[in-house]
Amino acid sequence: xxxxxxxxxxxxxxxxxxxxxxxxxxxxxxxxxLGIGGGLRSFLENANGLTxxxxxxxxxxxxxxxxxxxxxxxxxxxxNGVTAPDDDTYKGLLANNFADWRLEVTGLVExxxxxxxxxxxxxxxxxxxxxxxxxxxxxxxxxxxGTPLSxxxxxxxxxxxxxxxxxxxxxxxxxxxxxxxKYYGTIDLIDARxxxxxxxxxxxxxxxxxxxGAPLRVRVERQLGYKMPKYLYKIELVDSFASVGGGRGGxxxxxxxxxxxxx
Amino acid sequence: MxxxxxxxxxxxxxxxxTTLIYRQSRWTRLTHWIWAFSLFxxxxxxxxxxxxxxxxxxxxxxxxxxxxxxxxIGAENTANGPRGFTQxxxxxxxxxxxxxxxxxxxxxxxxxxxxxxxIPSYYDLGTARVVHFFxxxxxxxxxxxxxxxxxxxxxxxxxxxxxxxxxxxxxxxIVDHAKLKFHHTREYNTLQKMAYGGVxxxxxxxxxxxxxxxxxxxxxxxxxxxxxxxxxxxxxxxHFTVMLLLVGFFVIHxxxxxxxxxxxxxxSIITGWYRTDPPEKHDQPTERSV
Numbered sequence: 001x002x003x004x005x006x007x008x009x010x011x012x013x014x015x016x017x018x019x020x021x022x023x024x025x026x027x028x029x030x031x032x033x034l035g036i037g038g039g040l041r042s043f044l045e046n047a048n049g050l051t052x053x054x055x056x057x058x059x060x061x062x063x064x065x066x067x068x069x070x071x072x073x074x075x076x077x078x079x080n081g082v083t084a085p086d087d088d089t090y091k092g093l094l095a096n097n098f099a100d101w102r103l104e105v106t107g108l109v110e111x112x113x114x115x116x117x118x119x120x121x122x123x124x125x126x127x128x129x130x131x132x133x134x135x136x137x138x139x140x141x142x143x144x145x146g147t148p149l150s151x152x153x154x155x156x157x158x159x160x161x162x163x164x165x166x167x168x169x170x171x172x173x174x175x176x177x178x179x180x181x182k183y184y185g186t187i188d189l190i191d192a193r194x195x196x197x198x199x200x201x202x203x204x205x206x207x208x209x210x211x212x213g214a215p216l217r218v219r220v221e222r223q224l225g226y227k228m229p230k231y232l233y234k235i236e237l238v239d240s241f242a243s244v245g246g247g248r249g250g251x252x253x254x255x256x257x258x259x260x261x262x263x
Numbered sequence: 264m265x266x267x268x269x270x271x272x273x274x275x276x277x278x279x280x281t282t283l284i285y286r287q288s289r290w291t292r293l294t295h296w297i298w299a300f301s302l303f304x305x306x307x308x309x310x311x312x313x314x315x316x317x318x319x320x321x322x323x324x325x326x327x328x329x330x331x332x333x334x335x336i337g338a339e340n341t342a343n344g345p346r347g348f349t350q351x352x353x354x355x356x357x358x359x360x361x362x363x364x365x366x367x368x369x370x371x372x373x374x375x376x377x378x379x380x381x382i383p384s385y386y387d388l389g390t391a392r393v394v395h396f397f398x399x400x401x402x403x404x405x406x407x408x409x410x411x412x413x414x415x416x417x418x419x420x421x422x423x424x425x426x427x428x429x430x431x432x433x434x435x436x437i438v439d440h441a442k443l444k445f446h447h448t449r450e451y452n453t454l455q456k457m458a459y460g461g462v463x464x465x466x467x468x469x470x471x472x473x474x475x476x477x478x479x480x481x482x483x484x485x486x487x488x489x490x491x492x493x494x495x496x497x498x499x500x501x502h503f504t505v506m507l508l509l510v511g512f513f514v515i516h517x518x519x520x521x522x523x524x525x526x527x528x529x530x531s532i533i534t535g536w537y538r539t540d541p542p543e544k545h546d547q548p549t550e551r552s553v
Contacts, residue, residue: 031383031384031385034382034383034387034390034393034394041390041393044393044394044397045393045397046397047393047396047397047399047400048393048396050400051396051400055478055480055481055484058481058484059480059481059483059484063483063484064483064486065479065482065483066482066483066486066489068323072323072324074324074326074328074329075324075326075327075328075329076328078325078327131323131324131479131495133477133479133495134316135315135388135392136315136316136388137312137313137315137316137499138316138318138320138324138325138496139323139324139325139495139496140324140325140327141323141324221479221483222479222480222482222483223479223480224479252389255389256387256388256389256390256393257388257389257392258389258392258393258396262478262479262480262481263396263477263478263479263480263481
């Protein structure tokens with residue numbers, strides 16, 4: 001009975017703490033603990049690491065995202081984020097139909113590359129009809145054609161210490177006091193080498209339009225849309241997020257999204 | 264029944280012959296409160312996530328060039344200024360102040376669910392996802408622990424599994440509930456079994472399944488899941504609908520506790536001990552004949 005009393009007291013203490021947490025939930029006190037870098041936020045973010053490990057364990061390296069049929073393509077691919085980059089560099093490249101555009105492959109590679117559109121398009125390609133899932137909650141099915149990223153990585157020969165593929169983009173996503181921020185993001189080498197991870201230059205049987213990321217965008221079919229940068233011009237192999245923007249692995253990650261977007 | 268072994272007679276000052284019984288095991292009590300806590304945070308963070316795309320669709324994808332929207336919460340400009348609306352199956356309702364358009368007077372903004380119903384209170388999809396997925400793990404793990412404990416200690420078989428006699432008692436049970444006439448016994452009545460069993464074995468598993476069906480990575484593991492459910496956007500719609508059912512359960516649950524005697528009911532889910540009705544009030548023939 002004594003033991004029971006203690007557990008009850010403990011329980012009442014714990015539940016009153018919980019209730020006060022509930023009472024505060026709508027308040028600034030709770031909100032502020034959830035800011036990036038906050039203790040509460042960092043603790044709760046551990047769950048995403050758990051999700052990453054659990055899903056990697058279950059899905060492995062090669063489990064494919066569902067693919068659909070032509071009949072499922074019922075509308076143009078919904079563009080999101082930046083849809084018409086206002087950057088001079090981009091507009092210059094676009095004016096020349098991307099003839100001067102190159103895809104640079106740099107960082108922790110044995111053979112840095114500089115590929116033209118023709119060189120990329122002459123490599124073996126993959127076409128897939130997949131569902132694009134936005135973090136906001138909507139989905140859209142489209143047919144993507146591109147070069148498997150793994151082929152490009154093989155050509156550049158990735159150094160053993162490389163852990164992530166960083167994508168550098170031409171579009172300014174945010175104008176901050178310290179200058180324009182161009183979109184950037186990272187994926188790990190498991191997703192980079194996934195059979196459906198392609199550098200897409202074609203959409204629904206036509207060249208990739210500007211609003212969907214011309215001349216080249218990434219498709220990472222087992223993750224959400226914010227993990228698939230558009231207006232790509234450079235791929236950099238890195239060993240950590242230290243040199244990646246604010247250090248959380250991507251533009252949206254630096255603004256609070258989880259680095260792993262498989263859920 | 265093993266309840267006899269747990270019975271502890273208590274002579275009350277008022278002379279009533281009531282009996283305190285140990286009704287809820289520590290597993291039931293602990294998991295109950297973790298669920299309550301988790302569901303609170305999952306609801307409010309979930310409404311924030313919904314606010315990022317306050318529309319529900321049927322099918323594999325969201326219709327932008329075709330219409331498969333069944334619910335939409337939004338705001339529109341009218342002659343009387345901005346108004347919030349909720350549109351369900353094509354029927355539009357003015358929900359200004361709560362859904363679509365809300366906020367302190369003079370500072371209203373366009374948001375599907377109002378600030379007081381979301382975590383965080385301001386618009387922040389990333390943070391809501393962090394909160395939602397943390398409690399998703401906690402809720403799922405607790406459900407698993409409860410299931411194992413409940414199978415081992417007999418709680419599920421003894422207290423929740425429906426029996427033939429439950430079916431027989433159902434009409435009488437409905438009438439009693441409608442009259443707010445409650446029998447305080449160790450056993451759950453038929454409607455209780457249906458409600459608790461429905462939440463634990465239907466709604467919460469369905470919530471987890473439809474949640475997983477929205478994960479693009481899980482779709483590569485279980486590609487058939489969305490085919491069964493009718494597509495990712497249908498899964499999202501089911502997820503939202505189950506949320507409404509869980510909120511409905513919560514409201515009825517609280518009303519029933521208040522009506523049945525909140526002190527006694529709360530004591531049983533906090534300490535485990537529950538005061539049952541005096542035996543003469545039981546309408547079991549064997550007890551009556553004593």
